[in-house]
Amino acid sequence: MAYDYAKHIRPGKLPHIWCPGCGHGIAMKGMIRAIDACGLEKNNTAIVSGIGCASRLPGYMDYCTLHTAHGRAAAFATGVKMARPEMNVIVVGGDGDGTAIGGNHFIHACRRNIDMTYIILNNSIYGMTGGQFSPCTPTGAKASTTVYGNPDPTFDISKLAIGAGASFVARGTAFHAAQIDKLIAEGIKHKGLAVIEILDDCPTTYGRRNKFRSVVDMMKRLKEIAVPVAAAAKMTAEQLEGKVLTGILHQENKPEYCEQYAQVIARAKCA
Amino acid sequence: MSSPKAKIEVIERYCKGCAICAEFCPTNVLEMDAFVVKVARPEACTACMQCELRCPDFAIEVHKL
Ligand SMILES: Cc1ncc(C[n+]2csc(CCOP(=O)(O)OP(=O)(O)O)c2C)c(N)n1
Ligand code: SF4
Numbered sequence A: 001m002a003y004d005y006a007k008h009i010r011p012g013k014l015p016h017i018w019c020p021g022c023g024h025g026i027a028m029k030g031m032i033r034a035i036d037a038c039g040l041e042k043n044n045t046a047i048v049s050g051i052g053c054a055s056r057l058p059g060y061m062d063y064c065t066l067h068t069a070h071g072r073a074a075a076f077a078t079g080v081k082m083a084r085p086e087m088n089v090i091v092v093g094g095d096g097d098g099t100a101i102g103g104n105h106f107i108h109a110c111r112r113n114i115d116m117t118y119i120i121l122n123n124s125i126y127g128m129t130g131g132q133f134s135p136c137t138p139t140g141a142k143a144s145t146t147v148y149g150n151p152d153p154t155f156d157i158s159k160l161a162i163g164a165g166a167s168f169v170a171r172g173t174a175f176h177a178a179q180i181d182k183l184i185a186e187g188i189k190h191k192g193l194a195v196i197e198i199l200d201d202c203p204t205t206y207g208r209r210n211k212f213r214s215v216v217d218m219m220k221r222l223k224e225i226a227v228p229v230a231a232a233a234k235m236t237a238e239q240l241e242g243k244v245l246t247g248i249l250h251q252e253n254k255p256e257y258c259e260q261y262a263q264v265i266a267r268a269k270c271a
Numbered sequence B: 001m002s003s004p005k006a007k008i009e010v011i012e013r014y015c016k017g018c019a020i021c022a023e024f025c026p027t028n029v030l031e032m033d034a035f036v037v038k039v040a041r042p043e044a045c046t047a048c049m050q051c052e053l054r055c056p057d058f059a060i061e062v063h064k065l
């Protein structure tokens, strides 16, 4: 049977505003399947975003949603989770929102290991504002602000998240649609900060400038560069040149922030 | 000729003509026609779900038969 997405989407909201072939829609569908598979309910699930094309996502979801300020999604989400620890809190946003203006909030959410799911749709560019480069734009790539090629080194979001202390980190791609819900569902079930990076495409502001003739070309590239972690373990450094690992990249158990904070409150009450 | 394993429904008012579904259908069931996808060879459908999973626009549904 075709999947029933409609019951998770606010009535009358489709078609969405994203451009033809924008991977944000593929990621949203994966997120819906994950929420459904984990049995989350509309009233106990908050979906929080900042600003950007990716950050429009919560507006379509018939859940408790917050569309906040650019880069500030993790801060608002932390507030929701601290006030209502029983809620499932999911953050969603772009690479610009999460690693440029919001980079500080992102790393500290990771460091605190607060029990939230952070889905970052990495299309390597600021899509909404016309294709300025982001910390995730590949070195040498063209953006509206790097017309002669980007001189900056590129953030690896998953490595950044692991380094900053997130206890679950996974990566998927918009091409590998069937895997997206599995990764997000594992992240939702994980206790602690779960980061799921989805390598995404922005045909409108990135593809055109960087010699992708079509959306399909961008999807083919995602297909080519992705290597599942298990397969990568059997490959040589040479074979892995230019590839990106996908799947669950990191998972560990460590103290969760709301629980730590509850202990502070308990200690303060006894004092 | 084998019988189709699913009925493919295209919701034309949602389809933005990106061609992702048509390009990656393993059995070449779908074709683009003036920026909307058309079910050109329904008999070849194996109900693999790939087109529905990858459509960014909720515009194609696979109803297994
Ligand atoms: C404080 C502030 N600074 C800048 C902007 C302009 N702005 C809006 S969206 C955006 C970048 C969006 O890029 P990204 O988060 O990667 O999402 P995408 O649009 O690519 O999905 C910027 C710079 C803003 N809205 N607010
Ligand atoms: S500008 Fe890029 S990120 Fe924004 S909707 Fe269009 S394709 Fe998607």
Ligand code: SF4
Pocket (backbone or CB within 6 Å): B006, B008, B024, B025, B026, B027, B028, B029, B030, B044, B045, B046, B047, B048, B049, B050, B051, B052, B062
């Ligand atoms: S279900 Fe599979 S075989 Fe059938 S049209 Fe879709 S992609 Fe092609």
Ligand code: SF4
Pocket (backbone or CB within 6 Å): A021, B010, B014, B015, B016, B017, B018, B019, B020, B021, B022, B036, B037, B054, B055, B056, B057, B058, B059, B060
């Ligand atoms: S993937 Fe969806 S929007 Fe794109 S052509 Fe196919 S049905 Fe239309």
